[in-house]
Amino acid sequence: MNLVSAFNIKMARTTLSSIFVPFLILLVIAITFFAELTPVSADLKMRKLGSHPSPPPPPLRAPPRHTRPPPPAIS
16 A cells, blocks of 8 residues: 555545534434424323323303103193
């Protein structure tokens, strides 16, 4: 191996490591950012539902409950 090819290999390693370090930093920042977002949405669901599912909502308009007398019996 001559001096020029050894220099090129060293340059390639230096360039790769100089790109790899900022990439690693950005990757850690992105993972941390998304990890912060995930528990918030899960926490809101747990607060809404609690440990048991919520009952169904009441009907918007309840039908009137009038009691009518039975019709007269025809004899």
